[in-house]
Amino acid sequence: MSIAITGASGRLGRLVVQKLKGKVDPALIVAMVRDSAKTHDLGVAVRQADYDQPAQLEKALQGVEKVLLISSSEEEGKARQHLNVIAAAVKAGVKYMAYTSLLRTETSPISIAADHIVTERAMRESGLDVTMLRNGWYTENYADFFLAASGSGTLYGCAGDGRFSSATRSDYADAAVKVLTSQGHEGKIYELAGDTSYTLADVAKELSRLIGKVVTYQNASDSEYIAALKRMGLPHLDAAKIANFDTSAAKGALFDEGRQLSALIGHSTEPLATTLQQMLKR
Ligand SMILES: NC(=O)c1ccc[n+]([C@@H]2O[C@H](COP(=O)([O-])OP(=O)(O)OC[C@H]3O[C@@H](n4cnc5c(N)ncnc54)[C@H](OP(=O)(O)O)[C@@H]3O)[C@@H](O)[C@H]2O)c1
Structure with a gap:
C-alpha cells in the first residue's frame, strides 16, 4: 500500500517526498500534483490531482493507504x-x-484559521484515522523582506514585540515524514513550532551581526504597514494578509514554547541565525 503526498510540487511537498524516499521504498510513494509537468524530477510516481477535481482526486488515491x-x-x-x-x-x-x-487553530486570530478549523472537523468526522500537524510559522516566510532589509538597513513590520517561534519547512517536513512512517499518531494533534523564538527587532539585530552593517526594525501600525506594502507593489489583499500575520504575532499567535516539534522529529529545530545565513547566501 502506498503513501501519497498532495501539493507535492510545492516547497514543503517536495521536501516531504525527498525525505520520505530515505525512509520507505520510493515505489510506494505517490506525488499528487495539479500540474504533472512540474514534478518529473521527484523520482516517484506522479498522479494528477487538482483539489478542485473530485473525480481526479479519487482516482489518484486508489491503492493509497496513507x-x-x-x-x-x-x-x-x-x-x-x-x-x-x-x-x-x-x-x-x-x-x-x-x-x-x-x-492553535481554534483560537488563532490569523485570517486563514477558519479554513483549517473546517478541514480538521471534516477529517475528524470522516471515519479516517487522522493526525493534525498544526504547523507554526515558517522561518522562510519573510525571506524576501529580510533580504531587502539587509540591503536597505530597515526591516519594516507591524508585529511590535510579538514573538515568532518559527521553524523551517525542512523541520515541518520531518514531522510529516515521522507521522507517515511510524505508529501511534492516530487521533493526535501536534502543535508544532520552533524551539526558540524571536521578535522582528531580534531579526534586525541578527541581520546586522551577519552582514556587519546596522539593520533596524521599524514598527508601523497595521494600516501604515498595509500602505507601505502596497507602495512596494503588493495587491491590497496580499498586503492585508501579511499585516494580519504580524498583528497576529503581536497577539501571541505565533509564539509557542511546547517544543512538540523537536520532540516529534528527534532533533532541535534550526535556529534563526542558521536560516538567515542560508538566505543571505542566495
Ligand atoms: N505555516 C506557515 O507559516 C505557512 C506559510 C506558507 C504556507 N503555508 C501553508 O502550507 C502549504 C505548503 O506550503 P508551501 O511552502 O509548500 O507552499 P507552496 O510552495 O506555495 O505550495 C503549495 C502547493 O499547493 C498546491 N496547490 C495549490 N492549489 C492547488 C490545487 N487547486 N490543486 C492541487 N494542488 C494545489 C500547489 O500546486 P502548484 O505547484 O500546481 O501551484 C503547490 O504544490 C501552503 O499551501 C499553505 O497552505 C503555511
Whole structure:
C-alpha cells in the first residue's frame, strides 16, 4: 500500500517526498500534483490531482493507504478544496490522513484559521484515522523582506514585540515524514513550532551581526504597514494578509514554547541565525 503526498510540487511537498524516499521504498510513494509537468524530477510516481477535481482526486488515491494533505495555497475556496480531498480519500478506501494545519487553530486570530478549523472537523468526522500537524510559522516566510532589509538597513513590520517561534519547512517536513512512517499518531494533534523564538527587532539585530552593517526594525501600525506594502507593489489583499500575520504575532499567535516539534522529529529545530545565513547566501 502506498503513501501519497498532495501539493507535492510545492516547497514543503517536495521536501516531504525527498525525505520520505530515505525512509520507505520510493515505489510506494505517490506525488499528487495539479500540474504533472512540474514534478518529473521527484523520482516517484506522479498522479494528477487538482483539489478542485473530485473525480481526479479519487482516482489518484486508489491503492493509497496513507495520505498527507498539504493545505492549499489558494486564497479562495481552500476549505472546499480540502473537503474534496477528504471525501475522495474516504471513497478510495484510504485508511489514514495527516494534515498540515495551523498552530492553535481554534483560537488563532490569523485570517486563514477558519479554513483549517473546517478541514480538521471534516477529517475528524470522516471515519479516517487522522493526525493534525498544526504547523507554526515558517522561518522562510519573510525571506524576501529580510533580504531587502539587509540591503536597505530597515526591516519594516507591524508585529511590535510579538514573538515568532518559527521553524523551517525542512523541520515541518520531518514531522510529516515521522507521522507517515511510524505508529501511534492516530487521533493526535501536534502543535508544532520552533524551539526558540524571536521578535522582528531580534531579526534586525541578527541581520546586522551577519552582514556587519546596522539593520533596524521599524514598527508601523497595521494600516501604515498595509500602505507601505502596497507602495512596494503588493495587491491590497496580499498586503492585508501579511499585516494580519504580524498583528497576529503581536497577539501571541505565533509564539509557542511546547517544543512538540523537536520532540516529534528527534532533533532541535534550526535556529534563526542558521536560516538567515542560508538566505543571505542566495
Ligand atoms: N505555516 C506557515 O507559516 C505557512 C506559510 C506558507 C504556507 N503555508 C501553508 O502550507 C502549504 C505548503 O506550503 P508551501 O511552502 O509548500 O507552499 P507552496 O510552495 O506555495 O505550495 C503549495 C502547493 O499547493 C498546491 N496547490 C495549490 N492549489 C492547488 C490545487 N487547486 N490543486 C492541487 N494542488 C494545489 C500547489 O500546486 P502548484 O505547484 O500546481 O501551484 C503547490 O504544490 C501552503 O499551501 C499553505 O497552505 C503555511
